[in-house]
Amino acid sequence: MKKIGIIGGSGLENLELTGKVQNLVVNTPYGSVPLKIISFSEKEIVILSRHGINHIIPPTQINFRANIFALKEYGCDCVLATTAVGSLREEIKRGDLVILDQFIDFTKHRLATFYESFEPNKPVHTAMADPFSVFLREKLIENCQKLNFSFHKKGTVVTIEGPRFSTRAESKMFKMWGAEVINMSTAPEVILCNEVGLPYASVAMSTDYDCWKEDEEQVSWEGIAKIFGENVKKVTDLLEATILSLE
Secondary structure: OOEEEEEEOOOOOOOOOOOOEEEEEEEEOOEEEEEEEEEEOOEEEEEEEOOOOOOOOOHHHOOHHHHHHHHHHHOOOEEEEEEEEEEOOOOOOOOOEEEOOEEEEEOOOOOOOOOOOOEOOEOOOOOOOOOOOHHHHHHHHHHHHHHOOOEEOOOEEEEEOOOOOOOHHHHHHHHHHOOOEEEOOHHHHHHHHHHHOOOEEEEEEEEEOOOOOOOOOOOOHHHHHHHHHHHHHHHHHHHHHHHHHOO
């Protein structure tokens, strides 16, 4: 793999890679996308900041189609994404990493496909039974083990619209549905990658317990930022180790 896309959110794209750096803008049919290219370990690391510089783009306003189109257009061979999540399970502690394997799309207002129309008699329905790349997930798991991180080998994420957090009733419902974690970004990102044939995997960092756990303080941005700051280096270390392990 020569070109590896990295989609980061909430500062998780801040990799400390050494190498030649190039900033460019890719124009797509859906809008322009700024990318940061770093030459590292005989590879091109293509970094895309999901929320923009200084986190100015709210979740629903992210131009997911432009982002994925730009990575594909630039020639990325795969995508490694990062995301901060709330835990819906007692055993997923704050600071734990989760290698996602399934998603539930609970968004309501997002464009989740590149196919706004079909060619005559050529409908396109993308398989989504296993949306995350098995190969990339195995690499992330292998490197979590090498780094001796507290992590979970699989997990279902439910993506909500945001920017508000869940009600307690919603949080408990998501638990009953079988989700392990919750965020505002995986859908439709992973869906679009599958549509264009880009292998995609995501490492999630648990920062809170959403609001289902009544003996815990309910989720807040301040609480997320605190746990995030204490654990962000684990995610960036994992990404760097995984990049080095990809051939």
